[in-house]
Amino acid sequence: MKTISTIAELRAALAEHRRAGRSIGLVPTMGYLHVGHMELVRRARSENDVVVASIFVNPLQFGPKEDLAKYPRDLARDEKMLAAGGVDFLFAPGVSDMYPRPMETVVDLPKLGSELEGSVRPGHFAGVATVVTKLFNIVQPDRAYFGEKDFQQLQIIRRMVEDLAQPVSVVGVPTVREADGLACSSRNVYLTADERRAAAIVPKAPDEAERLIASGLTDPAAVEKGVIELLASEPLARPEVVALRDPETLEPVNEIGEKPVLLLLFVRFGMTKLLDNRVIVPKSARFAKVA
Numbered sequence: 001m002k003t004i005s006t007i008a009e010l011r012a013a014l015a016e017h018r019r020a021g022r023s024i025g026l027v028p029t030m031g032y033l034h035v036g037h038m039e040l041v042r043r044a045r046s047e048n049d050v051v052v053a054s055i056f057v058n059p060l061q062f063g064p065k066e067d068l069a070k071y072p073r074d075l076a077r078d079e080k081m082l083a084a085g086g087v088d089f090l091f092a093p094g095v096s097d098m099y100p101r102p103m104e105t106v107v108d109l110p111k112l113g114s115e116l117e118g119s120v121r122p123g124h125f126a127g128v129a130t131v132v133t134k135l136f137n138i139v140q141p142d143r144a145y146f147g148e149k150d151f152q153q154l155q156i157i158r159r160m161v162e163d164l165a166q167p168v169s170v171v172g173v174p175t176v177r178e179a180d181g182l183a184c185s186s187r188n189v190y191l192t193a194d195e196r197r198a199a200a201i202v203p204k205a206p207d208e209a210e211r212l213i214a215s216g217l218t219d220p221a222a223v224e225k226g227v228i229e230l231l232a233s234e235p236l237a238r239p240e241v242v243a244l245r246d247p248e249t250l251e252p253v254n255e256i257g258e259k260p261v262l263l264l265l266f267v268r269f270g271m272t273k274l275l276d277n278r279v280i281v282p283k284s285a286r287f288a289k290v291a
């Protein structure tokens, strides 16, 4: 694996592969890798001739009071993991490589990006859409891999690619979890031992939503209330977003009926934000499918 930090060098390295007609898969990350990231790498490795991973802690997607400075970083360890995963090129630019001048251009999805996690992180998704567009322009991948853990991010990227006709296939990868069900996340290292134990409540919340829906509840607000009550049983949990939405448009649903619904969660433990979600297929939808 070759580590490259400049746009020009990466473009030059990829040019011969592109000329030879080889397919290129891109795995964008912010580093401090875990098994969730490595699942993205595994998928990319199995579906492409050339695999590029990127590590860039993107300042554009952090709010002024967020954890940009203390975001966990360990490039040497990440390089070993990516090399072992069969990655061909690691693109690890500095801020001045990615943004030699302050960015004047922004890719924004004002509606999708201001909902849910966007409502508590204003500007975050414009920062994500902008850097992902720039990474797509630099690498020009055939396929790009994103985790379903960041479900809103995945849907925003899918919509951006469609709206702007960006020539890339977006591949969503199911969430990889720790033994107690908590979704793997770089920020899990921020959790104290007590918070980490308490965080096991988060993956139980979609089970509760599923149970309530299976018991016949059709009012989304009632299901959200039940999930909030479950999370409230854990004093360290501070739920900021508990929402049932349409999985594609992320719009609120009036009634749980025959269509799948997305439960999206954003729960804080101390300063740490944890995400989870599940697309729940109501029983009636399952029957509808079979019929």
Ligand SMILES: Nc1ncnc2c1ncn2[C@@H]1O[C@H](COP(=O)(O)OP(=O)(O)OP(=O)(O)O)[C@@H](O)[C@H]1O
Pocket: 028, 029, 030, 031, 035, 036, 037, 039, 040, 145, 146, 147, 148, 149, 150, 173, 174, 175, 176, 177, 183, 184, 185, 186, 187, 188
């Ligand atoms: N547990 C996971 N399973 C599958 N994909 C994941 C998982 N965690 C992260 N990813 C995906 O890896 C990519 C890079 O994510 P990122 O580097 O921000 O890691 P992260 O663990 O989500 O970090 P953070 O804790 O800062 O949110 C994203 O597409 C993200 O959805």
Ligand SMILES: CC(C)(CO)[C@@H](O)C(=O)[O-]
Pocket: 028, 029, 030, 056, 058, 061, 128, 131, 132, 150, 153
């Ligand atoms: C997609 C991404 C690499 C853009 O900075 C980031 O938001 C992430 O790691 O999920």
Ligand code: BAL
Pocket: 030, 061, 150, 153
């Ligand atoms: N994993 C999403 C990136 C972020 O929280 O900034």
